Amino acid sequence: MSKVFVLDTKKRPLLPCHPAKARILLKQGRAAIYKRYPFTIILKQEIANPEVQPLRLKIDPGSKVTGLAVVNDATGEVIFAGELHHRGEQIKAKLATRRTLRRARRNRKKRHRAPRFLNRKKKDGWLPPSLQSRIANVLTWVNRIRRYCPIQSITVELVKFDLQRIENPGIQGIEYQQGTLYGYKIREYLLEKYDHQCAYCRGKSGDSVLEVEHVVPKKPRHGPAGTNRVNNLVIACETCNKSKGNLRPEEWLNYLQASTNSLDQERAKNLLQVLQQLEQPLKDATVVNTIRWILFKRLKELELPLEASSGGRTKYNRVQMGLPKAHWIDAACTGASTPEHINIDKVVVLEIKATGHGRRQRCRTDKYGFPIQHAPRAKTYLGYQTGDIVKAIIPKGKYAGIHIGRIAIRHKPSFKLIRFDVHPKYLRLLQKADGYEYMLREGSNASSPGVNSGAPGVA
Known part of the structure; x- marks a missing residue:
């Protein structure tokens, strides 16, 4: 069963606790909610000699979705499970749009300028923004989980896809050169x-x-x-x-x-x-092949014991235990350190979708490519910004009641929440925008990832 992260009074991670125990601590006033996603509480009283067991963070990198799992090697219990959805395709599309706008502007204003190329030097280790985003997402969540959970070691899957074997399963020997x-x-x-x-x-x-x-x-x-x-x-x-x-x-x-x-x-x-x-697209396999060693190098800089594993070992562990296929289950089965039995009963999976921080300068154009509208410079209004998770307590009207969700701000006192507008005076901030959207679902839906099973969450 998924546990609740716990911090002491000095914000140091303690051993995660059962949700029922966390509920009792909150009800008695001995703890307070520190963060909604992942759900974390902070104690109000110091604990003498707290029990802390070393936990292992396991990572199954992917092109579109990366599986994350925190496992107790001693008991085989899955403490935390998450699936991180990347936005590499969106970044690539936005860069293509920006390139088109810039090219059109240069053609309009400097039609006779000589073409320039080879005038920008790339740093060593440079990666395209779409790939760099994937690595940054994984590192961000590794650091977050370490902040809320006593992680003592990391396991990462270093799978290498054979692109020619994907196209031709029977290829061997010299055929690789033909x-x-x-x-x-x-x-x-x-x-x-x-x-x-x-x-x-x-x-x-x-x-x-x-x-x-x-x-x-x-x-x-x-x-x-x-x-x-x-x-x-x-x-x-x-x-x-x-x-x-x-x-x-x-x-x-x-x-x-x-x-x-x-x-x-x-x-x-x-x-x-x-x-x-027709040939199956090999783009996703190429992405994983490109970033695997760079991600391994960045994780090694965290100075924690780091175990590298193969995709074959992950599949062998999962098949031996008879577990279904899912990104977070693959992460839990990664590495030779995997216990003989992994308990995935009643695990609630946190689906994490990268949305970006809105730092890119945006403008809208007409059908000819001329700019007609620019996004406002200020990102906040009345203390809120787009992506904040809020609680709306609406006293009367068609939408009277309590609603929780993400807001989209406008530079007027009328914000969009879920499917309706709400005045800021009815809002209470629960968690500031951090560049990600969240959704909770039952781990029993492992065979159909991405389906909301009715668990509470914020889409």
């Missing part, structure tokens, strides 16, 4: 791959002329263009190629599925198979 098109021309490779038949109709259109066709067109009507990589190419007859035209595969699939023609139904069936055969 690309997909080794010994082939592209057309010959596609003809052999699809058995000299159209990938869409399997020769049922009656057309014997076969052409190289882009699954995602190079000039589609909507969305990003396709590439000339072999994973985006198929062999198709002239009839199917003309029927598809410059439609994206999902658009053509919708058209085929709505048709009553037997040939179109056959095309839809084969198109689904083609889409399943």
Whole structure:
């Protein structure tokens, strides 16, 4: 069962306690709430010779979600479980938007400026902001958990993904040095791959002329263009190629599925198979391969005993104990130090979603790219800022009652809370914005992470 973090009167971490005991301490006035997420209490009276057992923090790094678990090696009890959702994709998208705005502005104001490049030197160990954000998120939460819990050692999974084996599970030996098109021309490779038949109709259109066709067109009507990589190419007859035209595969699939023609139904069936055969994205595996040793180096600077483990060891431990697949369970099973049995009963998982601190300068543009609106310089208003967790006590009206959630401020006395507006005079601050959103869910939903099981939380 998840425990409650406890601090002494000098804000030093003590052994986490049972939620029932924490409830009694709060009710008797012997403790106060120090932090809501993760829930932490601080004692009001000094304890002589407090019991402190060493606990281990385990980390399962991921591209989108990182699993966190605090485990008692002596008892196998999971003290804390969390899943940290990263925002690397959002950062990449915002940087692309900023780059577009800057390029448009330079073209408008300095159209004849010579292009400049290679005029910025990157520091040693530089990482793209989207990757640096992932590492910073993990380090932030490692330091937070150490602040509230007596962590004496850390275990981190250092998994390395074999990108070629992901594409071709049977690869071995010298095949690693030979690309997909080794010994082939592209057309010959596609003809052999699809058995000299159209990938869409399997020769049922009656057309014997076969052409190289882009699954995602190079000039589609909507969305990003396709590439000339072999994973985006198929062999198709002239009839199917003309029927598809410059439609994206999902658009053509919708058209085929709505048709009553037997040939179109056959095309839809084969198109689904083609889409399943396309190369799976390896971006997430590449991210983990890139940051794993940098994260290990940063964790080593914390000067705690650090254990490195493999993904194979994690899976072996989890399968041996018959535990379901989840990010926080993988974290708890990481490393050779894992106890023979891990108790995950009644564990409440804290889902942590990185939202950023709103430090980026923001402006809105019209459809031509010209700035039309800027965000206000001041981030706070009447002592509140967007992302603060508050309690609203509304005495009357349609939304009368007590509501808890995150607010979005406006520079007028009307803040947005959940789905309605509320005046600041009805608010009481529970926890200041720290760049993350929180949600609690029962650990029994491990097989379907991200589902809110009705546990209280702030979305």
